[in-house]
Amino acid sequence: MGVQKLKIAAAGLGRMGKRHAINFLHRTPRAELVAAFTPDEAETQWAKTNLEPYGVRLYDDYDAMISQEGLQAVVIATVTKVHAEEALKAMEKGLHVLCEKPISTDVSICRKVVDAAKAKPHLKVMCGFSRRFDSSYRDAYEKMDAGVIGTPTIFRSQTCDKHDPSPFFLEYSAQNGGCFVDMTVHDIDLALWFFGDNLIVKSVAAAGVAAVQTGLRDLGDCDNAVGIVEFWGGKIAYFYNSRMMAHGQEDTTEIIGTGGKLVVNGNPQANLVNTYTSAGIIRETPPHYYGRFEYAFVTESNEFTAAVLDNTKVPLKLSNAIRVVEIGSYLQxxxxxxKKLYFNEAGQRVEQPRL
Amino acid sequence: MGVQKLKIAAAGLGRMGKRHAINFLHRTPRAELVAAFTPDEAETQWAKTNLEPYGVRLYDDYDAMISQEGLQAVVIATVTKVHAEEALKAMEKGLHVLCEKPISTDVSICRKVVDAAKAKPHLKVMCGFSRRFDSSYRDAYEKMDAGVIGTPTIFRSQTCDKHDPSPFFLEYSAQNGGCFVDMTVHDIDLALWFFGDNLIVKSVAAAGVAAVQTGLRDLGDCDNAVGIVEFWGGKIAYFYNSRMMAHGQEDTTEIIGTGGKLVVNGNPQANLVNTYTSAGIIRETPPHYYGRFEYAFVTESNEFTAAVLDNTKVPLKLSNAIRVVEIGSYLQxxxxxxKKLYFNEAGQRVEQPRL
Amino acid sequence: MGVQKLKIAAAGLGRMGKRHAINFLHRTPRAELVAAFTPDEAETQWAKTNLEPYGVRLYDDYDAMISQEGLQAVVIATVTKVHAEEALKAMEKGLHVLCEKPISTDVSICRKVVDAAKAKPHLKVMCGFSRRFDSSYRDAYEKMDAGVIGTPTIFRSQTCDKHDPSPFFLEYSAQNGGCFVDMTVHDIDLALWFFGDNLIVKSVAAAGVAAVQTGLRDLGDCDNAVGIVEFWGGKIAYFYNSRMMAHGQEDTTEIIGTGGKLVVNGNPQANLVNTYTSAGIIRETPPHYYGRFEYAFVTESNEFTAAVLDNTKVPLKLSNAIRVVEIGSYLQxxxxxxKKLYFNEAGQRVEQPRL
Amino acid sequence: MGVQKLKIAAAGLGRMGKRHAINFLHRTPRAELVAAFTPDEAETQWAKTNLEPYGVRLYDDYDAMISQEGLQAVVIATVTKVHAEEALKAMEKGLHVLCEKPISTDVSICRKVVDAAKAKPHLKVMCGFSRRFDSSYRDAYEKMDAGVIGTPTIFRSQTCDKHDPSPFFLEYSAQNGGCFVDMTVHDIDLALWFFGDNLIVKSVAAAGVAAVQTGLRDLGDCDNAVGIVEFWGGKIAYFYNSRMMAHGQEDTTEIIGTGGKLVVNGNPQANLVNTYTSAGIIRETPPHYYGRFEYAFVTESNEFTAAVLDNTKVPLKLSNAIRVVEIGSYLQxxxxxxKKLYFNEAGQRVEQPRL
Incomplete structure (x- = not known):
């Protein structure tokens, strides 16, 4: 008897959508990519070459695709503003959903999706924070969990992108919710993972500048920002995001405990080569996040598929996706x-700091 | 119209055979694993769980397998001593062959396989030296090729395995041809790649000890050995192999040129985590070569497949496989x-050094 | 004709005082340590063995020491609370002064010392921030100054001490002004150095915990704290201090510019040894700041001496010492x-943030 | 009562001589540099500025200098060919001797000096191999001695200099004894230190090229050479020396034991700065050996001084200096x-290898 495979469709074939489609097509043995949707002509051409020959049916209409006979799941990687609507429609059709982060840059919309998922507990609905699937982060988590660093207390994490001078970037920024919502959500998600996700925020402070992407100023956004999130119970996370790195992608995290610390990616590197010349010893770094996290995305596809087929829990709680966007919005x-924002021990906004 | 896939069979399902089978089954989009052979009961059980459900037909007879209707290629990962015979039989059946290194520990047997392949030029026959497919080695090669280090002159390379105290190891050693033929062949292959494969050996010297695997002494072998291979034309390669590493796998290569040098894996690491405790800052290393080279093997499967389907050259010349074993045998x-071995400029053995 | 040497006295022979005394005695060729003062019996015994045989006269009275015939300068390394008084007395006697940081934890007292120094412009008065004399920081500064990283924009710096569980620590903490004033002043001084010392503070925010030194809570202090200092003109510094490191001292600084970044001590290390065992690859770190900055203190002694003898500017402006303590106090x-503190473009405290 | 100081004279004020003179003058508290000799006019001018003002008497005649009233010791840093003669003369005058390595490039001359020293056992006579005084090598030695790596078995060590294209170099090379005698002696000395100095050589093999300093070919020397020294008892050392490094000085040593390994300077670095630009992450290296070993020389001065004043053993056995040059000469x-050289278990040359 053959292997049962999850029939999944890919919504959106932009930069990240293509990767999800390929990962489900070629790198997820228990899944079968049966359909793909894009309204875009160039993306359709790409799909005719790269997907169709493997038996993937192409659509320019999302609703038509999710009605395909036998379809069981959908991976959503369209533009952020339609994530929620597409996720809701898929759930209505009884489909399992893997949605690119964030569900929405608006907390109330996130909440609607989470509520809809709660109403259909037999469906697996996951919002993908890729770093949770990265083997280095997982190794660090296991070490922390094994007590190697005592009680985790201070969390430092940064998402730093290589400077992209192309016009694409500003266009993208106009609808991404701002640097903390677009970039730091990854670090916030990690903080909740390592600190435990029942933490209550106590205070939030931030500062930023638009140093090289000066067009961001008109959008009220920054290309470099730092923030501190203090939690009740004696834990602090502090963050840095930047779109200004000259050398490449540099996402670094430190988890500092009472008995030691763990550092993930303290020395960014593209590969294992060092070049020794009269300029010194040179190490290159990945140019973008997919260079750093490619295999995390593959793990994500496989684990989502396994959770559906085996009817086990998805590795990330969907409700977390709200909290992450919420904290990102506070920082924004x-x-x-x-201003600094203050919260009482119940997590409610207050005017003055509680000590 | 669908994608044409290479129908390939896997011979041998031991440690490395399982990996090749899985790579062709799940990680080589243009290939289809249709058959697998093993004479071993435990391996057959593994195959029933991991291969059969995906449509792979299992055999306990090699000849039967290579006669399967429609089969186009075979990947050979059985024990070394049958590599050559199986490769020859496959070629007789008109199959393309990807053979694990080495073809044989005996140079004359290697030569027979190479000759047979020459007689059937429409077949793709490749002996897999995995490091040629590693992205870091390829990056180093491209940098050298671009002139970054001037003329490559000195080549240092080591294959160092984690100490394996299990009885398996000695059993394996008895038939692997010795430490230079079993381990250093990888480094020799790299030397030929980086220096150019038309080099003539000028002298060979070596020394070794059996320090922890003392049972090797009875086999005339060592668990630590160093060797120098001097080439005509002013190039020198020096090698170290060890089966005694406490920390893990450490395969390191330096290519030293007149204007700079390239180092591959100067700082071995299992992942991107560093652990800071009262013991210091700790970095773990891969426990074995597959932890280091897993993706190189995946690239190998894919490139072999592409060479067959697109009828292009395989990335490694088969004749190299002879030269590598030959130099390995000199070192052994x-x-x-x-004794030190000497060669004249035509590559013939001579009694006294030529200067 | 012999070399003219600066006749200097050492006030205070505690942990740091001993080091200054030895540095002026043995490692500052143009200086001659002629006197030393300590009220402490154990320190006096140490001085009888280590200083007196080299011709250093010992005192248990500061006033008597600074009246010694021919004395030209004094290095002050007593407890912080008497720094200012001793500096003022020394200046009255016409002595040049090298004072350990900080002059005082109280900004107004710092100001008195600075004013007194301004009134005697022929005297060299310097407050020693040791990192300014460290060769790595200087190299980073020169690279920044040469334009290697474009415009410096974001500054991250941390002072992290190895956890010291001894009772000494709490005693010391009671009078050190708090973690930002005691530790982060070094990082603030570096920020002013790299950003330029005419910057105006725009906002200050901080958060902290007392995780392992819980006795600090009664003192209103923390053993881990983070802070953000925003400057007018588009520059941000963020800081972390900790007394909880398990592995050792880790003072790290990043200067992030529009075209690159410089990292000082991103990989802390005690020396050039790496130990490879079954636990992994281990690198040790310095146990304390003197293990990291010993030679910076030697450079400091020598440059202070040269400034006096050659009547050149001291390498650090004394007025900076006020600003550093001032910003440290804001963070505290x-x-x-x-609460978050806000300042207008003139540097005056305001109630609401100015954007 | 004052401190008793060792009255020492410096012979030779060339590159290394200047450094020894300064170290004894300013960085060796228990020593007093009282005299210096150089026949060179430019060096004499340097000494008038840098030594004379501190009370150092200058000589252009070695014999006159060693006759100076009250002189107790001499540090010899003249050209290698006069080391032995000057050392012998100094011993005749009853002076303690610290001699730069090597005593001579000729083993029989080394032996004469050692014999002379044996005849005057009250004199301290030391040949300075600077790496023995380096804190990283000492830390590695202590770790090995504490059993951290089991039994040391394989020793890899290299002395690699930055390429110096100036004409000075060839001139210097003509009288330095060849690359193994001039450079690798340091590594051989380390091997004897780590392996134990009673080892008997079993075989020696080497190979080399003159790749960038082609003028060396006329001198029968190389600018890159590798060698293997096998010892009776199951230990092997292998060496690399180069004068071709583009990036700077890189002296690296690995001590590989049955239970682990120690690496000294696996990642060469000038300081603690890393520069991140669009070229990647760059680390600079020391330009020459003094940039790497400056403080080892200071330790050497101090320990030699202490051995004389306290009448304790010098840290290095003088007889080692012969063995090191002897092994260096075998490699040369x-x-x-x-040819490969063979030795029996008594250390005598034999024609055929003994197994």
Whole structure:
């Protein structure tokens, strides 16, 4: 008897959508990519070459695709603003959903999706924070969990992109919710993972500048920002995001405990080569996040597939996706108003700091 | 119209055979694993769980397998001593062959296979030296090729395995041809790649000890050995192999040129985590070569497949496989006799050094 | 004709005082340590063995020491609370002064010392921030100054000490002004050095915990704290201090510019040894700041001496010492009140953020 | 009562001589540099500025200098060919001797000096191999001695200099004894230190090229050479020396034991700065050996001084200096003849390898 495979469709074939489609097509043995949707002509051409010959049916209409006979799941990698709507429609059709982060840059919309998922508990609905699937982060988590660093107390994490001077970037930025919502959500998600996701925020402060992408100023956004999120119970996370790196992608995390610390990617590197010349010893770095996290995305596809086929829990709680966007929005507010935000032990906004 | 896939069979399902089978089954989009052979009961059980459900037909007879209707190629990962015979039989059946290194520990047997392949030029026959498919080695090669280090002159390379105290190891050693033929062949292959494969050997010297695997002494072999291979034309390669590493796998290569040098894996690491405790800052290393070279093997499967389907050259010349074993055998002879070997500019053995 | 040497006295022979005394005695060729003062019996015994045989006269009275015939300068390394008084007395006697940081934890007292120094412009008065004399920081500064990283924009710096569980620590903490004033002043001084010392603070925010030195809570202090200092003109510094490191001292700084970044001590290390065992690859770190900065202190002694003898500028402006303590105090206030502090473009405190 | 200081004279004020003179003058608290000799006019001018003002008497005649009233010791850093003669004369005058390596490039001359020293056992006579005084090598030695790596078995060590295209170099090479005697002696000395100095050589093999300093060919020397020294008892050392490094000085050593390994300077670095630009992450290296070993020389001065004043053993056995040059000469012979050298268990040359 043959292997049962998950029949999945890919929505969106942009930069990240193509990768998800290929990963489900070629790198997820228990899945079968049966359909793909894109409204875009160039992306359709790409799909005719790269997907169709492997038996993937192409659509320019999302609703038509999710009605395909026998379809069981959909991976959503369209533009952020339609994530929620597409996820809701898929759930209505009884499909399992893997949605690119974030569900929405708006907390209330995130909540709608989470509520809809709660109403259909037999469906697996996951919002993909790729770093949770990275083998280095997992190794660090296991070491922390085994007590190697005592009680985790301080969390430092940064998402730093290589400077992209192309016009694409500003266009993208106009709808991404701001640097903390677009970039730091990854670091916030990691903080919740390593600290435990039942933490209550105590205060939020931030500062930022638009140093090289000066067009961001008109959008009220920054290309370099730092923020501190203090939690009740004696834990602190601090963050840095940047779109200004000259050398490449540099996403680094430190988990500092009472008995030691773990550092993930303290020495970014593209591969294992060092070049010794009269300029010194040179190490190159990955040019972008997919250079760093490619295999994490492959693990994500496989684990989502396994959770559906084996009816086990998905590795990430969907409700986390709300909290991450919520904290990201707090940081964004702290950044744009210049004010520090305070919360009481119940997590409610208050006017003055509680000590 | 669908994609044409290469129908390939896997011979041998031991440690490395399983990996090749899985790579062709799940990680080589243009290939289809249709058959597998093993005479071993435990391996057959593994195959029933991991291969059969995906449509792979299992055999306990090699000849039967290579007669399967429609089969186009075979990947050979059985024990070394049958590599050559199986390769020859496959070629007789008109099959393309990807053979694990070495074809044989005996140079004259290697030559027979190479000759047979020459007689059937429409067949793709490749002996897999995995490091040629590793992205770091390829990056180093491209940099050298671009002139970054001037003329490559000195080549240092080591294959160092984690100490394996299990009885398996000695059993394996008895038939692997000795430490230079079993391990250093990888480094020799790299030397020929980086220096150019038309080099003539000028002298060979070696020394070794059996320090922890003392049982090797009865086999005339060592668990630590160093060797120098001097080439005509002013190039020198020096090698180290060890089966005694406490920390893990450490395969390191330096290519030293007149204007700079390239180092591959100067700082071995299992992943991107560093652990800071009262013991210091700790970095773990891969426990074995597959931890280091897994993706190189995947690339190998894919490139072999592409060469067959697209009828292009395989990335490695088969004749190299002879030269590598030949130089390995020289080193082994220099090790076991304690003598230095000398060659004239035509590559013939001579009694006294030519300067 | 012989060399003219600076006749200098050492005030205080505690941990740091001993080091200054030895540095002026043995490692500062143009200086001659002629006197030393300590009120402490154990320190006096140490001095009888280590200083007196080299012709250093010992005192248990500071006033008597600074009256010694022919004395030209004094290095002050007593407890912080008497720094200012001793510096003022020395200046009254016409002595040049090298004072350990900080002059005082109280900004107004710092100001008195600076004013006194301004009134005697022929005297060299310097407050020693040791990192300014460290060869790595200087190399980073020169590279930044040469334009290697474009415009410096974001500054990350941390002072992290090895956890010292001895009772000494709490005693010391009670009078050190708090973690930002005691530790982060070094990082603030570096920020002013790299960013330029005419910057105006725009906002200050901080958060901290007392995780392992819980006794600090009664003192209103923390053993881990992070802070953000935003400057007018588009520059941001963020800081971390900790007394909880398991592995050793880790003072790291990143200067991030529009075209690159410089990292100082991104990989802390005690020396050039790596140990490879079954536990992994281990690198040790310095146990304390003197293990990291010993030669910076030697450079400091020598450059202070040269500035006096050659009547050139001291390498650090004394007025900076006020600004550093001032910003440190802002961070300490932000930490203890939980509030964010705001400043207008003239540097005056305001109630609401200016954007 | 004052401190008793060792009255020492410096012979030779060339590159290394200047450094020894300064180290004894300013960085060796228990020593007093009282005299210096150089026949060279430019060096004399340097000494008038840098030594004379501190009370150092200058000589252009070695014999006159060693006759100076009250002189107790001499540090010899003249050209190698006069080391032995000057050392012998100094011993005749009853002076302690610290001699730069090597005593001579000729083993029989080394032996004369050692014999002379044996005849005057009250004199301290030391040949300075600077790496023995380096804190990283010492830390590695202590770790090995504490059993961290089991039994040391394989020793890899290299002395690699930055390529110096100036004419100075060839001139210097003509009288330095060849690359193994001039450079690898340091590594041989380390091997004897780590392996134990009672080892008997079993075989020696070498190979080399003159790749960038082609003028060396006329001198029968190389600018890149590798060698293997096998010892009776199951230990092997292998060496590499080069004068071709583009990036800087790179002296690296690995001590590989049955239970682990120690690496000294696996990642050469000038300081703790890393520069991140669009070219990648760059680390600079020391330009020459003094950039790497400066503080080892200071330790050497201090320990030699202490051994004399306290009448304790000098840290290095003088007889080692013979063995090191002897093994260096074997390697040089193996290099120039192309032959492998064999020795029996008594250390005598034999024609055929003993197994």
């Amino acid at each position: 507010e702290a950044l744009s108003t210049g | 002879e220099a090790l076991s006799t304690g | 206030e932000a930490l203890s009140t939980g | 012979e193996a290099l120039s003849t192309g």
